[in-house]
Amino acid sequence: MSEKTAVRRRLLASRRLLSDDDVRNASVVLARRALELPELDGAATVAAYVSVGHEPGTRALLDALRERGVRVLLPVLLPDNDLDWAVYEGAERLVRAGRGLLEPDGARLGADAVLGAGVVLLPGLAVDGRGMRLGRGGGSYDRVLARLAGAGAGAVLAVLLYDHEVVERVPAEPHDRPVRVAVTPGRTARFGGP
Structure with missing residues (x-):
């Protein structure tokens, strides 16, 4: 087993220990703290994701950004694990997708739509002092990050x-x-950096 796989398993096991109340309460505080980011104040477009299971909750944050007039892009998982994007138009416009995910049911904007985001909110399992993020290992966000870097976004x-x-x-x-x-x-x- 690789080191990344072992660390992922440990972190996912820790998340499974959280109660639904723990997850709900943390999501409210997390949204409030995220909304204090100065980068979000000036962002016209933010790429984000819909949390599922015991992931740190994003629903309150998505709604608050939308209420501010921010265009929120959400991922749509493609068959090859790459991500397309669609605009978040409210919780009632989310549909169940593969792997237990929720995705917007609106028009698909293409994989490059993320290049127009001023802030990209990423899911993850951990981050270290260098800013290195550990994801779930599917490679979807590795592609997004490579696309952003390649375009100089x-x-x-x-x-x-x-x-x-x-x-x-x-x-x-x-x-x-x-x-x-x-x-x-x-x-x-x-x-x-700053």
Whole structure:
């Protein structure tokens, strides 16, 4: 078993120990803390995701961004694990998709739509002091991050986590890209710059 796989298993097991109340309560605090990010104040478009299961909750954050007039893009998982994007038009416009995900039912904008986002809110399992993010291992967001880097897009990359998921070190590979910000219910951590 690879080091990344072992760390992922441990972190996912820790998340499974959270109660539904823990997840709900953390999502409210996480949304409030994320909305304090100055980068979100000036962003016309934000790419985000719909949390599922015991992931740090994003629903309150998605609705608050939309209420601010922010155009929120959500991913649509393609058969090859790449991501297409569609505009978030409210919880009532989310549909069940593969792997237990929820996706917007609106028009697909293409994989490059993410290039127009000022902030990209990423799912993850952990981040370390270098800003290296550990994802679930499907490679979908690796493609997104490579697309952003290849286009020279200046989006601020932020990962949403629980407090204990900001760790000393995560295993990283040459293709992994660091994030600028980690937001947890208890704090905001910045990496590699202002």
